[in-house]
Amino acid sequence: xxxxxxxxxxxxxxxxxxxxxxxxxxxxxxxxxxxxxxxxxxxxxxxxxxxxxxxxxxxxxxxxxxxxxxxxxxxxxxxxxxxxxxxxxxxxxxxxxxxxxxxxxxxxxxxxxxxxxxxxxxxxxxxxxxxxxxxxxxxxxxxxxxxxxxxxxxxxxxxxxxxxxxxxxxxxxxxxxxxxxxxxxxxxxxxxxxxxxxxxxxxxxxxxxxxxxxxxxxxxxxxxxxxxxxxxxxxxxxxxxxxxxxxxxxxxxxxxxxxxxxxxx
Amino acid sequence: xxxxxxxxxxxxxxxxxxxxxxxxxxxxxxxxxxxxxxxxxxxxxxxxxxxxxxxxxxxxxxxxxxxxxxxxxxxxxxxxxxxxxxxxxxxxxxxxxxxxxxxxxxxxxxxxxxxxxxxxxxxxxxxxxxxxxxxxxxxxxxxxxxxxxxxxxxxxxxxxxxxxxxxxxxxxxxxxxxxxxxxxxxxxxxxxxxxxxxxxxxxxxxxxxxxxxxx
Numbered sequence: 001x002x003x004x005x006x007x008x009x010x011x012x013x014x015x016x017x018x019x020x021x022x023x024x025x026x027x028x029x030x031x032x033x034x035x036x037x038x039x040x041x042x043x044x045x046x047x048x049x050x051x052x053x054x055x056x057x058x059x060x061x062x063x064x065x066x067x068x069x070x071x072x073x074x075x076x077x078x079x080x081x082x083x084x085x086x087x088x089x090x091x092x093x094x095x096x097x098x099x100x101x102x103x104x105x106x107x108x109x110x111x112x113x114x115x116x117x118x119x120x121x122x123x124x125x126x127x128x129x130x131x132x133x134x135x136x137x138x139x140x141x142x143x144x145x146x147x148x149x150x151x152x153x154x155x156x157x158x159x160x161x162x163x164x165x166x167x168x169x170x171x172x173x174x175x176x177x178x179x180x181x182x183x184x185x186x187x188x189x190x191x192x193x194x195x196x197x198x199x200x201x202x203x204x205x206x207x208x209x210x211x212x213x214x215x216x217x218x219x220x221x222x223x224x225x226x227x228x229x230x231x232x233x234x235x236x237x238x239x240x241x242x243x244x245x246x247x248x249x250x251x252x253x254x255x256x257x258x259x260x261x262x263x264x265x
Numbered sequence: 266x267x268x269x270x271x272x273x274x275x276x277x278x279x280x281x282x283x284x285x286x287x288x289x290x291x292x293x294x295x296x297x298x299x300x301x302x303x304x305x306x307x308x309x310x311x312x313x314x315x316x317x318x319x320x321x322x323x324x325x326x327x328x329x330x331x332x333x334x335x336x337x338x339x340x341x342x343x344x345x346x347x348x349x350x351x352x353x354x355x356x357x358x359x360x361x362x363x364x365x366x367x368x369x370x371x372x373x374x375x376x377x378x379x380x381x382x383x384x385x386x387x388x389x390x391x392x393x394x395x396x397x398x399x400x401x402x403x404x405x406x407x408x409x410x411x412x413x414x415x416x417x418x419x420x421x422x423x424x425x426x427x428x429x430x431x432x433x434x435x436x437x438x439x440x441x442x443x444x445x446x447x448x449x450x451x452x453x454x455x456x457x458x459x460x461x462x463x464x465x466x467x468x469x470x471x472x473x474x475x476x477x478x479x480x
Contacts, residue, residue, distance in 0.1 A: 013293055014436045047381040051326075074355050081359035190362065192351070192379065212334055212381065213404055214303040236438055242446050253307050257335055257381060 002216035004034055005204040010220040015227065015234070024234035025227050031202055037222035038208065039196045041215060043070055045254035046194035048210050054189045056101075061120040065113045069193040072115055076190045077101040082117070090118050102189070115191060215254065221246035269422045272411040274298050274429070277422070281430035281448075289433045299407045301428035305421055306405055308460045310337070312416075314403035317396060323365050325389035329382040333401040336384055339376040340398040346376040346386070358387055367391035428452050 008030055012018055021027050042048060054063050056077075065072070075082045078101045087109045102117035110116045197209040208216045221243045228240035278294050279286065306312050316330050320341075329336050339346045354361055354377045366372060369388045377385040384399070408415060417425075427448045434445030 010296070013296075016436055049380040049383065074351060076362050079360055079363035081355040081362075194380075212331075214307060214334055217300050217303050236442075238446070239435060239438060239442055242435060242442075242449065245449070249304075250307070254381070258378075 002208045002211075002213045003204070004031070004202045004206045004208060007034060007208070007216065007219045007223070008204055011223050011227075014220065014224055024232060027204075030223060031204070033223050033226055034202055034208075034219060035200060037219045038211065040222065041211060041219075041251065041254070042194065042196040044251050046071060046073075046258055047215070047254050048195050049073065049192055050195045052191045052193055054191065056121040056123070056189060058123050059120050061102075061118065062110060062114050062116050063189065064111075065115065065191060065193060067113065068195050068198045069113055069191070070196055072105075072107060072191055072193045074192040075105045075115060075117075077103075077117070077121070078188070082189075085118070087116075115189075117189070215250060218246065218250040221250075267419055268414040268416055269419075270411065271295065271298065271408040271413045271415075274408075274422065274425060275411070277426035278429045278433070281426060282433055288437075294429065294433060295408065297429040297432040298425060299405070300432060301425040302405045302408070302415065304428060305424055305456075306334070306402065308456045309421070310402040311418065311421060312403040312405055314401060316399045316401075318399065319394040320386075320390040320392060320397055322391055322393050323389055325361070325385050325387060326379070327384050327386065327397060327399075329384065329399055329401060332404055333382065333399060334404045335381045336376075336378060336399050336401040338400040339384060339386070340396075340400075341373045341376075341386065341390070342395050343398075347374055349375045349377050349387070351377050351379060351385075354385070354387055361385070361387045364388040365391045424452060424455060 008021075008027070011025075011030065012021060015021070015024065017023060021030060050069070052065050052069055054065070056063075075084070080101070082102060083104045085104045085106050087106050090104060090106060100122050102119060102121055104118040105115055106118070107115050195210075199206070199209060202208075208219070211219075225240055225243035225247055227234050228236045228243055275291065275294055275298065278298060279289070282289050282294075314332055316333055318327055338348075349357070354375060358364060358375075364387065366388050368391075371388060373386050373388060373390050375387045377387065379385050386397070405415075431445040431448040431452070434448075435442045437445075
């Protein structure tokens with residue numbers, strides 16, 4: 001487990017400031033910049049992707065994803081893949097009478113984190129039903145009677161969720177157990193998007209989320225590139241070029257892996 | 266492949282640092298050796314590992330354990346699965362997200378990476394606890410004690426010593442850092458022929474020797 005303080009110590013070591021940053025750079029600046037480093041890694045390599053389920057609303061074409069979603073890769077409506085198109089070539093012939101669910105999507109004319117679906121769905125998902133048991137949820141949910149129910153659990157969730165087709169479950173606390181079957185309902189959309197960590201600020205004791213240890217060991221070069229590049233006593237063009245090369249090294253390798261150029265064993 | 270101990274790697278790094286244990290403490294050198302192992306493993310994938318998972322009915326998504334850095338092959342019930350990218354899976358099987366072996370009446374045949382440590386199986390298995398074997402590049406376990414060993418080709422040991430020494434020297438700045446960067450430049454040249462991911466292109470890196478002259 002790589003922690004923020006491990007990266008901090010590595011930066012201190014390379015700046016000859018053992019015991020903490022004091023002279024050319026501050027701890028507060030470090031904590032700000034490590035967030036940028038993590039986000040840049042996630043954004044440029046898309047090494048972590050997640051499913052984002054969204055309920056359709058009848059007649060609505062634009063849907064907003066959570067802040068931590070970055071690039072949208074694929075989208076599904078009613079369990080069927082939707083084609084990604086350009087807004088220039090979107091099919092204008094769809095009518096609400098022709099189809100119930102969207103067939104295509106794009107985001108090139110949309111705001112940040114907004115997906116535009118074509119045509120807008122003619123039916124909507126049901127309103128979410130919040131279930132918020134106090135003290136967490138333990139045990140098994142064995143197939144709710146009505147699809148499209150939504151569960152929001154603010155406390156820890158333990159146990160097994162069985163066959164919850166069409167439901168949306170969000171656990172704000174730790175989640176223990178197994179989801180044995182998660183499938184969208186026919187009136188829902190699922191978007192696969194690359195993500196960044198939900199956290200936007202870090203403390204030195206925090207574990208670096210999402211990224212594998214090998215990637216975390218490179219984060220110091222993101223920070224040092226900035227320190228050695230900016231005007232001031234620490235400016236060192238040659239070492240800044242070296243830090244840039246090490247940063248681009250990890251981003252290049254990860255991007256190559258994610259381009260699915262996997263070798264044959 | 267021969268086993269290389271941390272003590273032999275450490276002494277090799279100190280040879281390149283003129284045995285300067287005062288300016289380059291052992292903890293720092295060991296940290297840089299572990300970084301160098303991670304780097305060369307990223308390029309070459311010389312550390313391999315496998316992990317076993319059990320299938321869950323109707324579940325297409327499986328996460329690799331921490332010991333795997335990236336998945337390179339998947340066997341399902343003893344049979345190697347075909348590889349497909351996420352885009353090609355979506356085009357060839359538009360309903361893969363809900364397809365299972367029961368609904369399609371066909372066996373699990375394809376695996377797809379979704380991110381670096383997550384895979385999708387298509388169609389999703391309908392049976393429980395069928396063996397899913399993941400092959401992949403391993404996340405290196407950091408070397409801590411001098412007797413700790415790592416299994417690697419002999420030529421990688423020299424590259425690890427060079428890269429770790431380079432990282433130590435960079436903290437000095439000036440001529441010493443420049444000498445370290447020349448080691449890194451040589452390392453990049455050697456990696457061109459050894460790199461595992463063909464599309465990986467290193468950015469141009471130039472070490473300035475004198476004004477206007479570089480290597």
